[in-house]
Amino acid sequence: MAAGAPRVFVSHLSGVAVFDPNGDQVGRVRDLVAMLRVGRRPPRLLGIVVEVAGRRLIFLPMTRVTGVESGQVITTGVVNLRRFEQRPTERLVLGELLDRRVTLVETGEQVTVLDVAIQQLPARRDWEIDKVFVRRGKSGALRRKGETLTVEWSAVTGFSLEEHGQGAENLVATFEQLRPADLANVMHHLSPKRRAEVAAALDDDRLADVLEELPDDDQVEILGKLKDERAADVLEAMDPDDAADLLSELPEEDKERLLTLMQPDDAADVRRLLSYEERTAGGLMTTEPIVLRPDATVADALARVRQQDLSPALAAQVYVCRPPDETPTGKYLGTVHFQRLLREPPFALVSSVVDSDLKPLPPDASLPSVTSFLAAYNMVAAPVVDDSGSLLGAVTVDDVLDHLLPDDWRETEFHGPEGVPDGRH
The missing domain is CATH 2.30.30 (SH3 type barrels.)
Structure with missing residues (x-):
């Protein structure tokens, strides 16, 4: 920004693209770093926290910023890709x-x-x-x-004082366009106090989506700071398998108390998942796949697939079963893949196009068996069926990846070049 140019309000910078001198995008603005000064002197802006590939947060000194205009930030020189770590004297502006x-x-x-x-x-x-x-x-x-x-x-x-009960509505509004995984990354790098305040400002569904993307320690910390009634509501809004994973991290007394506060149907699904070993098909599956009766039409199936809150993996196929429709269902008859639905007339019955040749997974199938199944048949989800032939749920590829990657994969980013000064002196 040239001298004398109009000032910029920081909320307008959230998510703005950062470009190098060649016009290549480096990342996006996630926050700004300032240092408060003695008396009433305005804080000095030290730099920008930029999210680069792999959700890695790096520090971009303001001395390397040549322009903040037209909805973009222009930088010059070598970008230090070391992970950003906030210093005690620094404040995150947003x-x-x-x-x-x-x-x-x-x-x-x-x-x-x-x-x-x-x-x-x-x-x-x-x-x-x-x-x-x-x-x-x-x-x-x-x-x-x-x-x-x-x-x-x-x-x-009053900026220099530690404030208790600080709201978070404006910070949440600043990040409202972020995907849950990106907002989770932002929250992970906040202080525990600020993280709790942001969690309190999110609605139940949004917080549930974000919790599913956070490391286990952050999940437990946030849930522990919610009132029990709200914690139960958030658990109900989570996918049952993610709720079960989170509850499994809690002491038995806390887990049972929250399950008792949940709606009986939601609690029943989570209890069933908790009964399976963690690294088995039963422990990995979700209990809410798309289930249709044999007399449903292709049009019915496509309408279900179009539901906005379905993950791409769960929307990739529907499972045809005899009543009841809720898991555990009646007899599992087979799977209809999304591509097959697109090739058939809307009035055709799903029972006429079902794939019954693919053998489903038993709930005690090990993680390597589940992985091999998905890889061998090029599937993004697989049905889990018990000995009586009832569909219990479906294992999706994202849940499998969560268990194949290192425990700290959400916190581990690629390593950039070391030794480049960051300008925070």
């Missing part, structure tokens, strides 16, 4: 400053920070946070009715 309650110096009134603006200093490459966009009124629902105003950084105080 993660820690937004939603904070601060005080107007002139009136002593408490206000809520909705956004902050950055600007490059004239004739220098340094950047500062110079403006704060705030809302008057109490935090929470009533806050939305308060007056908003933009003030100088020096006109407010």
Whole structure:
């Protein structure tokens, strides 16, 4: 940004693409790093947290930023690909400053920070946070009715204090377009306090999706900070297999208490999954595949496949069974693959196009057996059927990969070149 150019509000930078001088995309902005200073001097902006391939977070010094305009950030020079680690003197602008309650110096009134603006200093490459966009009124629902105003950084105080009960609505709104896996990556790098506040601000379905993408330790930490009733609601919103995996990490007393608070049908599915060994087809499967009766039509099957909340793996095929339709079902008759559905007339019965040659997996099939099955038949999901012929669920390739990759795969990124200064001196 050239000297004298308009200031930029940081919420507009979330998710913005970062390009090198050749026009190749380096990654996307996930946060900004600032250092608070003594007195009322505006904080110095040190750099940008950029998410690169593999969800790795790196630090891009502001001295290497040549432009922040037209919905993009332009950088110059060599990019240090070492993983970003926040230092004690640093503050994450999006993660820690937004939603904070601060005080107007002139009136002593408490206000809520909705956004902050950055600007490059004239004739220098340094950047500062110079403006704060705030809302008057109490935090929470009533806050939305308060007056908003933009003030100088020096006109407010309270950023340097550790705040308890800091809201997260504006931070959540900043990241609302992120996929669950990307938001999970952002939350993983927040402090435990801020992570709990963001979790509290997410609705149950969104939090359930994010929890499924977090490392086990983060899942247990977040769930433990929710009230029991809400924790049960979030577990109900999770895929049963993911909920079972999470509950298996808890002490027996906590697990049983949450299962008791869940809806009986949801709890029954999770209890059934918990009864299987972890690295078996029964322990890996989801209990909610697409199940159709033999007299359902291709049109019925396509309508079910089109449901938005289905994962691609579960939408790849439907399972034809005799009643009851819920797992465990009546007799399993076979599978109809999505591509086959597209080739058949809408009025055709699924029973007429079912693939009954492929032998299903037993619930005690080992992880290597499940992996071999998917690889041998080029499948993204496989039916799991018990000795009586009832469909119990389906194992999807994403669940198999979760168990084949190292335990810390969500935290392990590729290693970039070492020894490149990061400019944070």
